[in-house]
Amino acid sequence: MIFKVLIIGLISLANAANIRPSIYADEKVQNYLTSFGYLPESDKEIANLRTDQQLREAIRDLQSFAGLPTTGEIDQATSKLMNSRRCGLPDKSDSQHHHSRHKRFAIHGSPWRHRNLTWSLRTERPGGLNTHEVRRELGSALNLWARNSKLTFREINSDRADILIYFQRHYHGDGYPFDGRGQILAHAFFPGPDRGGDAHFDEDEIWLLNNESTEDGTSLLAVAAHEFGHSLGLTHSSVRGALMYPYYQGISQNYELPDDDRNGIQQMYGAPEDKLWANIPKSHSTQPPRAMPTTTIPTPRRTHYPSTRWGHPKTSRPLPADDIPDKCDTSYDAITIIRREVYVFKGSYLWRKGDKGIYHGYPTKITGVFKFPHDIDHVDAVYQTVDERKIVFFIGKKYYVFNAGNLESGYPKPLKTLGLPETLEKIDGAFVWGYNNRTYFFSGTMYWRFDESSHEVEWDYPRDISMFKGVSYNIDTVFQWKNGKTYFFKGKGYWEFDDLRMRVAHKTPKLSAPFWMDCPSPGIETNDIDYSPRKAKITLNSSSQNSMKFSIIIISFLITIFIKKT
Template identity: 60%
Template sequence: SLRTVNPRGLDPGVVRAELHRALDVWAQNSKLTFREVNDDQADILVFFEKGYHGDGYPFDGPGQILAHAFFPGGGRGGDAHFDEDETWLLLEGDHHHGTSLFAVAAHEFGHSLGLSHSSVAGALMFPWYQGLKPNFQLPDDDRHGIQQLYGPKDDRRTWETIPEYNPQLPHYPTHPPYYPRPPDQPRPPPESPRQPVQPPRQPTQTPRQPPRRLDPIPPDYPEKPTKKPHRKSGKPDSCDTSYDAISVIRREVFIFKGRYIWRIGDNGLYAGYPAETHRMWNDLPKNYTHIDAVYERGDKKIVFFIGKQYYLYNGNELERGFPKPLTNLGLPESLEKIDGAMVWGHNGKTYFFSGTMYWKFDEDVGKVELDYPRDMSMWSGVGYNIDTVFQWKNGKTYFFKGKGFWKFNDLRMRVENERQTPSAPFWMGCPHELERPSEPRDVLPPKEELDIKPLPSQSGTASMCSITFLTVLTLHSMFTLSYHL
């Protein structure tokens, strides 16, 4: 429903025709049907607004922010807002002297229907404004996405309204019409101020007591099973394996592979490892095969990612109400898993990595930040589909893939060496089978046998704000753009 009766400088009839055409892009490729109604309760309300317009995300006049929209849900869910100060082109206008309303609306309506950004260049949901060619046909990636949510068009069943889609998910911005290459030596600029959102931010924890301690792993005594035992994966070879997840927990390195962990302290690798992970965190699901990612929050609580859920631990104890779905963090419903998670020492912010994209997470709000995800190419030399990532106590960031890793230069935003370093000799003290770049001698202490000591944990409460985020569409600027992580 178009709720702005007379958009400035535009013919309302032609505007409505362009909006119909944009919605039809999705209707022609799914079971969805759309019907215009004059009703404030319509599933998608369309407004042309200026500056501050009541949702906490003001427009900025001509250029830069073009439009924003909300994922389906209650309240503003599904609505799309367009900056009235922009030069909107109707029908097949000259796109060099304005912005195609059809192109922007088709993209934004994709978000209104529940689609996140695509990493496929040329897709309608690719996070860069591209305009649309005459006789536009929906690319395969977008078609598969909308059909995954609503089914293919060849089924006779249709909807007259958009199904309720919960939980509400954030949108992410669409950027200039080109794919930026980061400079060789970029320095992330200061964080840009963010507009307040409703409800107001609240702290995620209120520490009240000294940290609890992680219980040590008990001896592995054999027990007579009362039921048919669960099939266990074999113990990994310390000198010949990749890693699923790595994190510094209580200033010790924990390396996860399958259902096992290694633990590295100040004096090297502990004796008795690898050990089964559930012996330390026994509330993990019984049928899990591996941990996708782990990180320790600022309040010393530990977050585990397994598939489409995450678990919050205070020491060895699972917090009440967990596990929870990844969508609670503002991540898209379509996301199958997290590849890696870390608190980046360069700015103290939390980052999630998955496939070709990464997100910055706001620990105070409990959601990923507004203008994410972004492409992994910003972490130059790392590539896509990492196995894990973490920041060690020396302040260096390490990305892992296969049986090797890269040390990352946080200031230059690129790997220090394009060639991987083998993981096993460096982290497990295994024999050097391949020549590798020299590392500082104090990076990893020598391996010794030590008694296993318990580690402290944190007591407190965690709260997540349930909020609705939106996506913004950014126009190409003639000025040099600064990109920050």
Template identity: 45%
Template sequence: MMILLGLLTVPILLLFNIYKSHQLPLPQSLKIDSLDSRSGDISDFLFKFGYIPKDDFRVGSIRSSDYLKDAIKRMQRFAGLPATGEIDAATFNLTKRPRCGVPDYFPSDIRNRVKRYVLKGPKWDKTTLTWRINGSTPSTMRRTVLDSEIHQALLLWSRHSKLKFYPSGSNPADILITFFSRDHGDNLAFDGIGGVLAHAFFPGPDFGGDVHFDADETWIETGKKDPSGTGLFGVAAHEFGHSLGLSHSPIVESLMFPYYRDIDFDFELPQDDINGIQALYGPSDTKWPTHKPTTKFTTPRPNRPTTYIPKITEPPTTCDTSFDAISTIRSEIFIFKGRYFWRLDENKNLERDYAIPVNNFWFNLPKDFEKIDAVYERPLDSKIVFFLGASYWVFDGNNAESGYPKPLYDLGLPRNLKSVDAVTTWGYNGLVYIFAGNQYWRLDERTNRVELDYPRSMKIWKGVPTNLDAAFHWQKNGRTYFFKGRGFWLFDDRTMSVTPDSPQSSVHYWFDPLCKNAPYPDLNDISSTEPSIRDVNSSPS
């Protein structure tokens, strides 16, 4: 085992500056007759990724084919290929594989054969780090999805070390994440689609810890199948290894192997990477659930709960479930069950046919929560409010606002109220209504308090059951939906009563056509519908 703690504190930037500033042609003596015309491509690759040192432009140091062959052998050994020194098809194809832009060798490495992980330069002098996405983001990925991919990538490292990562919001961050195209001011210009996918800087001042992604790549989220796309999660996880102080590893199965492979959220950090990160920051203090070790690179297996929660729970079955909470957020529909959620577009199309962990998107909710009681998007400022037990949280996107959680009674609700059943805006007046048991309150968002003449009886909501599971207003058709058990009641805001065809099966309507052939639930046993007061013409003012 060899750990190169190096006195190399100069950022990667300097190393590339030397290469970019010289722009020297490969000496003709290297382009030897025994190698074909591809040797020019190979030599560029060898210079770029450190196999030929940048200071070896001396006249007498490059005299024969042996020098180039030695460099090719180093490159082949590092990549796990037979070290022949010849430019065979496998060697040439390797130089065309998408990869990280950080060199595999540095000047202090060139005479040392690296067998395992490598530590480079300084490490962070703290274990709580912040991150922030800066500037424009990929058009192929929603911002909340992008945040989730970044969060999951950082979790790979925090699970096995003392490191903790938190989004910084609008504040300065330790790790600044940016998408750039071509030349972007650090002398490490990107090369368009393919080739170098991203590069990162070791811990330190200025660029230290930052990660740059090539904006010209077609970045895709985990689980999407697109042969022309590049999975962001795996690339981000690799680059964060550099941000934390690790260099490339010649272990093919290692995450820090320099060449691109698509991985999913089930990926388990290989032991080589674990050894490296723990050498820098020590092992984690948290006893995480153990999983069967694997380094398979497979299609997504959605039955793994988020690793942010120590307790493992099984995800719900999409076509055999009830709903805990539902809300329109940024015109999309989010449906929650347990610690998971589904996402639908405004036309009710499922983004995935399986539920994913809530903590993938909203990182700062409690680690041990059992379910979301209610959620809604505030009409006043479009922030998202989550209700869990006797507390509530406010999020701006997927970043928790400071000062939360707060108790329910902070909203003027009774101090003995342990939880709410549902929260929704109402299309008739755009105001927010909170339901619990057989009562409801109206929230004045200007004061963030319920109004003084509440609670009131739910009897005014004709035909709606009490002890609800969820409720939400769908702007697309101007109606409000109330959920209980496996069914929902469609409430017509104009007639102030449920529709005659209520209740209906939730999964058959909201998850159609995926669940159209699923067994239809018995909705007759859903009780606790309050007697309708048919002679009341007033609305829930």
């Protein structure tokens, strides 16, 4: 009925104006033109009063923006365009109707005031996909913008993030319903409070990961990268091939931001030079794809301890004296807090330390306290999970999860099930950082942040240990003490770490034994051990330099004689 009225209205208007019949612009076409900003929204209720000229103008605008011949008619190319997949945001806002039609990026409103933005995926298993892989894809999409601007993006697990990401279908509470599979793929909100910055994806689409391509499928990376452009303040670009072009184009492997989009983002947030995190080696990109998570450690917070009793050292059994480490003259394999006591591991032994010092009866065999399924001669790293319910040990390429002194069933498991590279030989240290209550793994020159909920390391790790300024590569262990501070250990020394300034509290490591193992201090003068972090300084004193010069002269002399003889 409405449709008939509309057509009759248009015909009568056309007749009145004595121009060509205009029934080509049916209701669907007009809705399309209105939705994407080519006809003013305010005319929607009085659509039958639109003049033919107004419609032709709108169609010409649409064609011009998309880069089609501007016929002003719904020809084949235009009809095809209107059926193709695209972003749900309008190409023109009301204010743009009478503005210039430069072909280039456009900016909407004001940019974010801060450059360190946070983001969070708020839909579990979106579209039935693996949440971890979706997060990795979203992270890659944001990274495109980060690489080309001064912006940084940090993933947090909170609905207070700047950019909240949802997968939803049909009406989803924001007045911009999705339309089932096809046509509208996603939309996003420009920078601002509340919904500002958020991105919504139509869950009815067939979302493809890893830059796959099928006829019906849509690349999540391509669409997410486009939507995040809106989240950062860019509107649609009429440059075909630009990321902010409104129609779905897909993106190639190793895609880089096109010039038009780069100019846009840099006009708002500046070019990326001297960015703090820019020098992190991208070693993770060369690693094999990560295994799917196979287990999940539940992490509800508990204020009481599990009722399971802890094993106690069997002091009645005589210890073989030959392999007992000297607690005052050694490095330490692993240190952790377990139920507010410090556990120090070396070789096959451990010490336990309470508020009044190291307990009697220690060291004792690790296997006397923790029921490993086989004999062990060392542990590489150990930490207590954030919820204080589990103890996780790392030995070589495997890890073991204990509930109190008992090994959980199904363990040990390979490190790669945590998303760590298969080539990783061992973990040096593992701890929960007091600064953010997140779990970190260290190995060699790298560290990873571990997601306790997905039970995998996060997608944008590893990073270089140099982020923890002043700490050496190849640490022995790291742990958070009861004071909430972080301590890194290497050799016989340790550093206290200043979490707020992100650097060691003292450049020179201090001797571990006197402070941590109740050992006599060798004296104030020698308590600081000379242990230059990271760079081994090779300096020759003047006498050795002189003797070296002398040697060089003699060698040159001998060579000269040798050459003359031959």
